[in-house]
Amino acid sequence: MIGRLNHVAIAVPDLEAATATYRDTLGATVSEPVPQPAHGVTVVFVTLPNTKIELLHPMGEKSPIQGFLDKNPAGGIHHVCYEVEDILAARDRLKEQGLRVLGDGEPRLGAHDKPVLFLHPKDLYGTLVELEQA
Numbered sequence: 755m756i757g758r759l760n761h762v763a764i765a766v767p768d769l770e771a772a773t774a775t776y777r778d779t780l781g782a783t784v785s786e787p788v789p790q791p792a793h794g795v796t797v798v799f800v801t802l803p804n805t806k807i808e809l810l811h812p813m814g815e816k817s818p819i820q821g822f823l824d825k826n827p828a829g830g831i832h833h834v835c836y837e838v839e840d841i842l843a844a845r846d847r848l849k850e851q852g853l854r855v856l857g858d859g860e861p862r863l864g865a866h867d868k869p870v871l872f873l874h875p876k877d878l879y880g881t882l883v884e885l886e887q888a
């Protein structure tokens with residue numbers, strides 16, 4: 755079912771500082787900040803040869819990552835994103851196996867304009883997992 759690792763997301767308290775570290779200290783290619791109001795975050799993409807890093811910072815009053823940053827004020831790995839061929843088939847199969855799909859269970863367009871879903875971290879060894887339609 756799951757395929758390529760599309761990205762690893764890191765929640766950061768200061769997006770500009772984290773972007774500068776990845777660009778200047780680690781020598782990576784970084785994007786401009788991309789506001790994603792529908793998801794309550796601003797994202798910077800770090801492009802690596804074999805995957806991406808998503809630097810995330812809360813956007814707006816109801817960001818779903820605010821609680822995570824409150825608990826981890828220095829930042830931390832927030833989620834991993836796996837690609838799937840058919841996100842609806844994957845969703846239905848995982849629900850049948852008892853995993854919880856977050857939100858209303860319907861895929862929404864993510865940062866790469868592909869349908870995405872999130873699975874509850876408590877069902878996957880303390881790891882928030884995002885699925886993205888390949």
Ligand SMILES: CC[C@H](C(=O)O)C(=O)SCCNC(=O)CCNC(=O)[C@H](O)C(C)(C)COP(=O)(O)OP(=O)(O)OC[C@H]1O[C@@H](n2cnc3c(N)ncnc32)[C@H](O)[C@@H]1OP(=O)(O)O
Nearest residue numbers: 790793818821822832856864865866870872875880881882
């Ligand atoms: C622009 C789109 C982009 C893309 O396309 O790539 C994105 O990735 S958008 C990313 C931001 N959006 C989301 O993360 C949506 C899914 N997330 C959620 O709905 C929430 O973050 C949720 C429900 C996972 C957690 O929300 P919250 O922290 O407010 O709830 P709780 O405090 O009740 O947490 C429950 C329980 O889970 C633990 N937790 C929370 N976040 C994480 C995490 N990132 N990784 C692992 N565990 C997490 C939290 O500590 C609680 O555990 P407990 O033992 O009960 O304290």
Ligand SMILES: [Co+2]
Nearest residue numbers: 763808835884
């Ligand atoms: Co993501």
